Amino acid sequence: MNYFPDEVLEHVFDFLTSHRDRNAVSLVCKSWFKVEKWSRHRVFVGNCYAISPERLIARFPRVRALTLKGKPHFADFNLVPHDWGGFVYPWIEAMAKSNIGLEELRLKRMVVSNEGLELLARSFVNFKSLVLISCEGFTTDGLAAVAANCRFLRELDLQENEVEDRKGQWLSCFPDSCTSLVSLNFACLKGEVNLTALERLVARCPNLKSLRLNRAVPLDALQRILMLAPQLEDLGTGSYVHDPDTETYNKLISTFQKCRSIRSMSGFLEVSPLCLPAIYPICSNLTSLNLSYAPGIHGDELIKLIHHCRKLQRLWILDCIGDKGLGVVASTCKELQELRVFPSDPFGVGNAAVTEKGLVAISFGCPKLHSLLYFCQQVTNAALITVAKNCPNFTRFRLCILDATKADPVTMQPLDEGFGAIVQSCKDLRRLSLSGLLTDRVFLYIGMYAEQLEMLSIAFAGDSDKGMLYVLNGCKKLRKLEIRDSPFGNEALLTDVGKYETMRSLWMSSCEVTLGGCKVLAEKMPRINVEIINEYDQMEFGFDDRQKVDKMFLYRTLVGPRKDAPHFVWTL
């Protein structure tokens, strides 16, 4: 079927931006497959071990923008040993060898080395954008290589990475000829920064729209930088500490008044609350505000600030805002779409000032809310039922009760009915995280109602294998399932092994699954890698099939067991 020349097909395909659409198009017929293959520039690989770099390059030879994800999500919470894997070097090496014209690289939870960054910087002449999220393994020397060699760099975005700061002059490595920066985010770096080099860099990049500073940039430097870049749209302040009775602070006030384009703010890594009024004029235009790294601001001061933020669509905040503060958010921020409330005490010792009351208030006040991450002291079924009724548009709903198995404090019942109401009401729900006291019943509800669910996180929940089976049988679109400390065993794991080829991955730790069960699964499903991660009992590896498996991670793959697995990972 070839009614059109290839160029026309290619032009039409250009309008397809989603990966799923392009994947679908490539299945229609051979000639569409060919055209699509040679015109695909943006590729997303959700699990770096599902495919090899060589096969990717063969499949999409003109790839220019690559997204790769490495470690399982629970690695964020220290459940995955440090050297588990997720190395990006082989990918960079393979693309360099094949002369791929790589321009953009976006990595999440991967191990990135200085050698990798150096190779990247030298190999891809048109490289424009590097985004690293929750990565590790590199130092500021690697960043220096990128700064020095990527002549057309537009974006360097470092989000929550563990970077060893060599206190070098990486910022000074941007040559004077570099004027192309649009986005620079180094908020996660812990060390000193050459302020002069920073100011000169900002001065020569007229297209700079997004700038996020680290803690080492003091308030007076911020003021000078803002004078040089009044066109900024996204600002992350560094250290926001100063004596408000000074010339510098007054200058800052008038500088902020000139920054009419700022729509998004973050940072405030250290704060003098008395200096917050300087940003009030900006607040009225803000659509996104992240104060979740600012522990020094009290509830009352937060409330004063929120009163100015009527256009907010995204708010990330600490629980010291309290239920009362969330009430103010509810009555002020009518456009709110995404809310994240983080614990100010991440060690969970329990000073949380938010309960279900804050969430209920938000649900009444913010009907556009569709994405939630909420750490709280407690939740009731009644509250969840109310929230479900008020906000049927949730696509992401993550609730974390700090005491992981806490029942409804009023009725002492499990929270099955509450979460059941959420899944029944929110027909577009794609991501769900549960907590609190939960029985198999909540999984029955999820299996019945959560038709669009793609990712589910379970901890300390359920009574029997039935729970997990309800989910596996019911959620047809499930892609990622991660379970910890729940009583699901071999029966749940093995009843429908074909299901795992329809999913990206399954994580189970501290459950009832045994080594024998995992072996059966691995035998039946050759295109699934079943990894047993066993940090401690290496000597007893593989001797007793009845032994419970501490950590199991399985994922579909086209390339068999990986060759870079460390000694404590056993692929069955």
Add this chain to the structure above:
Amino acid sequence: MENKVIYEKDLNLEATELRLGLPGTKKPEKQAPPSLKTSNKRALPDMNEESGSGNNSSVSDDGKSDRETAPAPKAQVVGWPPVRSFRKSCFQPKKTEAEEGRVYLKVSMDGAPYLRKIDLKVYKGYPELLKALEEMFKFSVGQYSEREGYNGSEYAPTYEDKDGDWMLVGDVPWDMFISSCKRLRIMKGSEARGLGCFL
């Protein structure tokens, strides 16, 4: 655990109740008793005890008053609450300081070749502190009196306060002393005796 029937009536939970049977069938049995003890899932250390304690007493609207009792110190569960390590590492330094609360101070003695350091938080009051200093530097501090300072000794324990002034140890209440003391110096000889006469 009894059901809170009163609470259910107030909220008319029936109207929003989820029902799983076919239309027209009876209500399915609603409660499994909260299986705090019978569940066969791996129990969290110390966590289950909290939910049953003391919350039955009130159905008050002010949820906060129920939580006044300080939670029993919980064992830290790995990876819970699920907060990214990066975020935890940003909050950590403050916490350790508050937790440890040590107050290390330099102590010098006139004529001694080097200084020592002590942790003021270890002592509950002046007698303990003075005894420790006596043992550390092998001297005797004599008898304290408000009027005359330290009698019967060549030495006088002094400290530098927040304003930079040298004060005699023992004049102010212990708590005030701890919060204002920056360093200690054990004065000797004529200088020491001079303190009493200066008024």
